[in-house]
Amino acid sequence: MVNREPVSIGIIGVGGMGRRHALNLHNHSGAGYVSALYDLNPVNAAQTAAECGKPRVFDEPLALIHDDNVQAVLIASPDASHMQYVMECLRCRKPVLCEKPLATHPDDALKILETESALGQRLVSVGFMRRFDPQHTAVKRVLSSGSLGKAILYKGTHRNMSIPYSVSGEVIITNSSGHDVDAARWLLGEEVKEVYVCGVRSHAEFSADTTDLLLMQLKLSNDCLASIEVFVSAEYGYEVAAEVVGEHGTAVTAQPAPMVLRQRQSRFSPVAADWLERFDEAYLIEAVEWVQSIHRGQIFNGASAWDGFMALKVSEACIRSFRSGHPEAVSAPERPDFYRL
Numbered sequence: 001m002v003n004r005e006p007v008s009i010g011i012i013g014v015g016g017m018g019r020r021h022a023l024n025l026h027n028h029s030g031a032g033y034v035s036a037l038y039d040l041n042p043v044n045a046a047q048t049a050a051e052c053g054k055p056r057v058f059d060e061p062l063a064l065i066h067d068d069n070v071q072a073v074l075i076a077s078p079d080a081s082h083m084q085y086v087m088e089c090l091r092c093r094k095p096v097l098c099e100k101p102l103a104t105h106p107d108d109a110l111k112i113l114e115t116e117s118a119l120g121q122r123l124v125s126v127g128f129m130r131r132f133d134p135q136h137t138a139v140k141r142v143l144s145s146g147s148l149g150k151a152i153l154y155k156g157t158h159r160n161m162s163i164p165y166s167v168s169g170e171v172i173i174t175n176s177s178g179h180d181v182d183a184a185r186w187l188l189g190e191e192v193k194e195v196y197v198c199g200v201r202s203h204a205e206f207s208a209d210t211t212d213l214l215l216m217q218l219k220l221s222n223d224c225l226a227s228i229e230v231f232v233s234a235e236y237g238y239e240v241a242a243e244v245v246g247e248h249g250t251a252v253t254a255q256p257a258p259m260v261l262r263q264r265q266s267r268f269s270p271v272a273a274d275w276l277e278r279f280d281e282a283y284l285i286e287a288v289e290w291v292q293s294i295h296r297g298q299i300f301n302g303a304s305a306w307d308g309f310m311a312l313k314v315s316e317a318c319i320r321s322f323r324s325g326h327p328e329a330v331s332a333p334e335r336p337d338f339y340r341l
């Protein structure tokens, strides 16, 4: 699709993430504009519409997807709704950026892959925004230059202050660690073959069934490894870090901070409170580049439906390993040629 006019975008779900995407597109994308919104909660839709140039507010999500004036769709509604909306976008042959996860079960993501492949057109993208974070892209550039030689090991840290829902290992794997798995796959350029996950309760006062600190070990193709800590009650802030160890050195994401404060024989850098603050730039770059790719008729450089599917396959194996206490294989088909850029 080559489009010379600004792309008209419909957004479904304008809570925390959807509102952020809507504001980014409204305020920063010359290549596109927010033309339509839908949210199950009309108050949320009305509030975001007032902030984004008063796009048309729909009272039915499929009507938004079908509308001839909507050329592309961004989905930021709850996880369970993603599959249905993405499939409807494919039926209408409209580009769609779906927040992670692509679906709630790998079999549903596989249906999306099969439908998209049958259309012969890459339309689906998944919101793994670390691929646009300047710190992560700097690491990726060094790896791609070849100066570190073969990348061998990904070491990831993912910490939240606290999360507002009851925490089990399964919840962390389902809600949080998909980003880490995607970052490991993307930076190393390899597929995950085996996982081993264990976890503990970090605070004695938490309920006995809590698991809020997970360690995930991944074996990837081409003799690569990943080691990932996901800790959702770290208290001090929200922090994500990635280091890739190569044959000739390592590359690690610098921690972004607006300033360094020196006071009382100490040096402080503030730490972000949450993902919206830490990945502020990444969300903006992701949304703008997605719209630009549609405008130019190019394949988007972000995570594809294949990446969304693989994140779910790896999560499925992680949950099995967390429950069994043993390493578990990731059984997935070979990446189809259609999903090689």
Ligand SMILES: NC(=O)c1ccc[n+]([C@@H]2O[C@H](COP(=O)([O-])OP(=O)(O)OC[C@H]3O[C@@H](n4cnc5c(N)ncnc54)[C@H](O)[C@@H]3O)[C@@H](O)[C@H]2O)c1
Pocket: 012, 013, 014, 015, 016, 017, 018, 038, 039, 040, 041, 044, 061, 076, 077, 078, 079, 081, 099, 100, 101, 127, 128, 129, 275
């Ligand atoms: N990429 C990231 O870093 C990131 C971060 C947070 C959330 N997410 C994902 O974004 C999505 C939204 O998360 P959030 O934090 O914005 O949640 P949220 O609860 O803040 O917002 C969800 C919005 O969707 C609306 N909604 C509920 N059911 C709906 C439906 N069936 N159709 C349309 N709208 C519906 C709600 O009224 C609400 O306004 C989730 O899939 C989540 O996993 C991604």
